[in-house]
Amino acid sequence: MTPDHLFNAAPPGRISRRGLLGLTGLAGAALLAGCGGDAASDGSTDLTFWLPGGEDGYLKLHKELGVKYAKAHAGTKVSITRLTGNQNFLEVLLARIAGGNPPSATILWDPPVALGSRGSLVELDDYMAKSKNSALKNWPEAVLASCEFDGKTYGLPFTAGSYAMFYNQEWFEEKGIPSDRTSFPKTWDDLRALSKEFTRWKGDRLESAGFLPPWDAVTLPIWSGLNGGSIYDAKNRKYTIDAEQNVELFEYFVSWLNEEYKGDINKVNESWTALGDAPPIFQEKRLAMTQDGTWLMGAFYSVEAKFKRWEVADYPVGPSGDKPVSGYWPNWLAIPRESNDPDAAFDYLDYLAVTGAQAQFEEFPDLPTNAKVDPEIVPKKLIERRGEKFAKDSVKFFRHQLEVSVPMWESPVHTYAADQLARAIERISTKTGKPKDELAQAQKNCQAELDKVR
Template identity: 20%
Template sequence: MRTPRIAAVVAALALVAAGCGSGGEQKSAATDKPTGTATLWVRDSAKGFINLLAEQYNKTHEGKVQVTVVPSANFVQKFGTAAASGSGPDIASIDLVYLPYFASKGVLDDLTPVLDSLSWKDGLSPAHKKLAVYEGKTYALPFTAEASVTFYNKDLFKKAGLDPAKPPTTYAEMLSAARAIRKLGNDYYGFTMAGQCGGCNIFEFAPHVWASGGKVLSDDGKAAAFDSPEVTDALSFYRQLWTEGLMPPSAKTDNGSVQPASFQSGKVGMANLGAFFVQTLVADKKIDFGATPIVGKDKGTASFAGGDEIAVTKGAKNKAVAYDFVKWATSEEAQTILAKNAIVPVRTDLIDKIYAPLDPRYKVLGDAMAIGQTPYSVVENAIINDNNGPWSKLINEAVFGSGDVKAAQTAAQTAAQQIIDKG
């Protein structure tokens, strides 16, 4: 999960208290016949498929959607400012970790009746549905999904005397495999990570904690758990990978831009990444790779469920088309288009039908997403995504710093809880 900061938009969203929708009169209500054009904003991470989706909807519906692609680094600020002034889009595709925040600011329509009307609502990603809820109401529908898994180089496994059909299932087995691969030569490494990327490490590191039965936040997001024993174990595991020289030096300073290329070099045995990486590696045609669930200390597996939610803004001008489109976006027709473009469907009931048959590794990713977790917090960016925040500082200090894991946890726990309590 490589997402932008949210701090710059807080002041703009303070305007929401005065009410949204001041930027013009509403053209249609949600219950009207869906005609005319609705505007849709998406991050540029969706540019590979969003026009295909819009074209299909426009071709088969009387109503139309007009897409605007916004740079990911600017999306949160641009959307927040526009929503606060009533000049935002009718529909917004929003990184699911920001849904609690935007829902709490009153800029999104209550879509609870829409979700309840879907015959397939029970097949939608549980993590997406959870993060769309604020004070008992649902403010978005699941749209696109992502999942984190461990990618491993089968060729390196074979050269190191490991069985590529039996990837690691515990920390001890991962450590043993990393050591074996490191012995292949000075420029070979067992594992890599993006040490300077808070968002990457909630996506890639936190699943180790969850797979071990722990948490990083309470279910309601009101209590940090950075000092839990399961976090201690995961940090100590990564610390050992680092101190034994099983990670490349780049892992310490990587902001997320180096990690994929390190694995693609063919000199790194394992890396925790997302579904997007399958398409990259397949197109590259250089590595025989496998994908396996991210493991816990002693068995157990977990994944971060990432992706986007699709919401109707409070100030939407064409609510009829907006409501029609967000419902259609969860349909089999729409989700099949996404699956064919290497996007994990949010429909867990369709994984085996429209996604897994495209590549055997997609089955692993689809199953991971179906049980994936996502921390719920209205201050998620400040405590986790911010590279100067407590989560990122915790990993930097515990894994690459002094090595006093418990002290790093105590400091991070205190800082995170203060942010949560302040709100």
């Protein structure tokens, strides 16, 4: 498992968002040729639905959902297409929208606000008001904000895996450390002190670690919130990247790197890269604590782990913070502009919002967000491995994390900002730039890009 997987882990059924954005070229559009939807001449409805990627099981699940929907809606056919090869999904999708031949509807792994603000998606508010499942009241306000721009809604956040701290209970107990959830560190200082108990070096090779400061743009809003800060103010459309709390955050991480990890992120990365094809370092019992999302409840069992009992806990709070917070990573549903049948497409999305989200959660543990989804459902794999009581308690815990999530994915220039933040974080972690300077530059660039939209 590489450091990229550690710091930018993608849920099962997805590829890394960073990896997705890194793919280049519109040549991939040819691989999706012929996948747009067209109105059938006999009056039937042909819907095409795109997946941005994902493993075979994810594709199979959505094909089964399409078949079930079609059986219940006479004259309707649903065709599912998955991203394949070296295609940049967003580039292909935008090219198809511009050409007037997009899919009828799609799943997005990047926020609808970014596409909606440029006029690339259909407004859904009127559909939602008349829908069976997707009325405004059925969506968590904080999560739906990632779909809203200028008072209009451009997507449905039908699942949203929330984040938390995962830790190896068995390893804790071996060292005589309390392993119950309530005893987990409540502050960054406590987490840092505990981390040392597990961190071992052999020369310049890191053999094991307690917890690694997250040099990660995706979860940065969470850590900023834990320190009393924020990255983006959606209400005022203003970035706050260089706020004092964020400078303090990265100065703290650099100090931690110096104290526990020889001051060299490259040595850490090289240590993990040297593992080659070994299982992920958390399952391999080389990392005692990690941040991750609900999807790890399923992904944990994708390899043979060296321990069985793991637990989850709240994030610890930073020196300038006052309460635990969390974050989320959604799957969004959207209808591209120029869809062949927006009415029928929304009806399918309304079906996926509840029936699809519930089926997906049982196989790939991304939390359904719609209020009409049965709150008692839990992932099948987790019940099989840990029992129904543990599974229900874990799901209840992650639902609470969704309730305390900080704003994320709300900027209309989110993708641009993510790249700018990633560059700043890389320079800070490798000590080629100071936190205050790098965050100031990222702030300047992101605000300038945002002002173009305003």
